Amino acid sequence: MRAVRYVPFKTSAALSGAEYAGFSPVYSMELIFIFVLVGFFALLGLGYIAANTWLSRVVSMRLSTRGDKAVLLAERYLVQASLASTELARRNRQLSALTEQLNLSSQELARLNEMKSKFLSMVVHDVRSPLAAIRGFSQMLGKKMTGERERAQFANIVSSADQLGRLVSDLTDIAMIEAGKLTVEPAPFDLRLIAADILPGQKIKTADKGIILLYSECASPVQVNGDRFRLGQVLMNFLGNAIKFTPAGHEVELSIQAAGPWAEVRVRDSGIGVHPSEVKKIFEKFYQAKYQKDAALRKQGWGLGLSIAAEIVKAHKGEIWAQSQGLGKGSVFCYRVPLSQ
Numbered sequence: 001m002r003a004v005r006y007v008p009f010k011t012s013a014a015l016s017g018a019e020y021a022g023f024s025p026v027y028s029m030e031l032i033f034i035f036v037l038v039g040f041f042a043l044l045g046l047g048y049i050a051a052n053t054w055l056s057r058v059v060s061m062r063l064s065t066r067g068d069k070a071v072l073l074a075e076r077y078l079v080q081a082s083l084a085s086t087e088l089a090r091r092n093r094q095l096s097a098l099t100e101q102l103n104l105s106s107q108e109l110a111r112l113n114e115m116k117s118k119f120l121s122m123v124v125h126d127v128r129s130p131l132a133a134i135r136g137f138s139q140m141l142g143k144k145m146t147g148e149r150e151r152a153q154f155a156n157i158v159s160s161a162d163q164l165g166r167l168v169s170d171l172t173d174i175a176m177i178e179a180g181k182l183t184v185e186p187a188p189f190d191l192r193l194i195a196a197d198i199l200p201g202q203k204i205k206t207a208d209k210g211i212i213l214l215y216s217e218c219a220s221p222v223q224v225n226g227d228r229f230r231l232g233q234v235l236m237n238f239l240g241n242a243i244k245f246t247p248a249g250h251e252v253e254l255s256i257q258a259a260g261p262w263a264e265v266r267v268r269d270s271g272i273g274v275h276p277s278e279v280k281k282i283f284e285k286f287y288q289a290k291y292q293k294d295a296a297l298r299k300q301g302w303g304l305g306l307s308i309a310a311e312i313v314k315a316h317k318g319e320i321w322a323q324s325q326g327l328g329k330g331s332v333f334c335y336r337v338p339l340s341q
Contacts, residue, residue, distance in 0.1 A: 113178075120175040127168055135161035170304040174285065177311050184227040184315045188340055191222040191263045192256050194232035199254075202239050210248035216255040222263045223340040230312045231265075231337070234320075237305040238267040238333045246271035262318075262336040274324035274331045282322060283310045313337065 135158055142154030176182045199215060206213040224231075235254075242252045250270040257264055274282065274289065281287050286303040313320040318337035324330065 117175055117179060120171050127164075131161055131165055131168065135165070170308060173308045173311075174304060177308070182311060182315060184230050184312070186225050186227055186316075188223060188225050189228050191224050191226075191231065191265070191337075192217060194228060194235050194265075195254065195256055197228075197232050198236055198239065202243065205243055206252065209243065209246075211243060211246050212249075212251045213243075214251060214253040216253065216257070218255075218257040220258070222256055222258050224263045224337055225340045226316050226337055227312075231316070234309040234312050234335055235265055235267070237309045238265070238335075241305070241333070242267050242269035242271065242331075245269065258339060259336065261339055263339050264334060264336040266332060266334045268330065268332045270330040273327045273329045274322060275327055276324070279322050279324060282306055283320070309335070 138154050138157040138161065142151050142158065145151045145154060173182065195215060195217065199213070203213055239252070239254065246252055246269045252270075253268045255264075255266045255268075257266075278287075278289055282289065283306045284303075285307040287307075288303045310320050313335045316337040318335055320335040322334070323332040
């Protein structure tokens with residue numbers, strides 16, 4: 001049997017100087033460095049966790065605040081949308097009621113308009129024949145009278161019959177215009193011929209009133225493709241108004257000429273003029289100048305002639321207008337239609 005040697009244990013205090021010198025200081029520094037490094041990373045991790053926790057709380061608080069604001073805005077918009085929807089429904093009901101009333105009014109207006117057209121047609125048909133008889137017999141009896149007073153009385157009857165006849169003619173044209181049945185019969189002719197048709201009779205009127213009637217005739221033909229009677233009717237209206245509103249001793253001037261691609265008819269007077277606010281209104285149906293102070297002159301017309309003239313010119317694809325410098329400064333009435341190609 002082998003013998004075992006026993007060596008007694010020595011504490012560090014019992015170690016000799018040579019034995020203790022076996023532990024190097026380098027190992028001690030490495031251990032310290034490791035501990036410091038571990039502590040640093042531990043602190044860094046704790047700091048990261050703390051910062052992340054704080055940042056999460058801040059973001060959560062901000063998101064919560066924004067969320068609350070978004071909820072408030074959404075609730076506000078919902079309330080406004082609900083109010084708008086209620087108001088829209090109310091307005092829609094009002095609009096439906098107004099639409100129904102408008103439909104009823106439109107039907108009533110259509111019925112009244114039809115009655116008016118029938119009335120005009122009846123008046124025109126029933127008045128024209130007896131009116132012609134009154135005029136014819138008055139002329140015949142006036143020629144048989146020997147006294148000046150009796151002849152003058154019958155002449156007044158004829159004049160009144162003529163005035164009533166013009167009214168019937170205007171009402172006929174208005175009825176045709178409103179029914180969309182105003183027809184023009186275009187044919188090539190020299191527009192200067194309407195002056196030849198109308199001026200002889202108008203010169204008699206101007207001579208009786210002491211008015212000077214001037215005519216500037218174009219030297220060359222003014223060829224158009226239009227309704228000679230209807231275009232002459234427009235000129236007749238222009239001259240009739242000019243003579244009616246021009247005082248004695250003043251001038252009325254007519255000119256017919258070519259102006260570019262247009263044939264233009266112009267009537268200038270030196271009468272009462274037209275107020276600037278009424279230059280366009282005078283072409284409306286039944287409109288009479290409000291600034292015309294002479295009641296007798298206002299009674300001589302019905303406000304139909306210029307509106308009919310405007311429709312006739314429109315049917316010829318032309319233009320019509322009036323010009324005036326103001327009350328007491330005369331006026332100019334013009335219309336133009338295309339020249340023939």
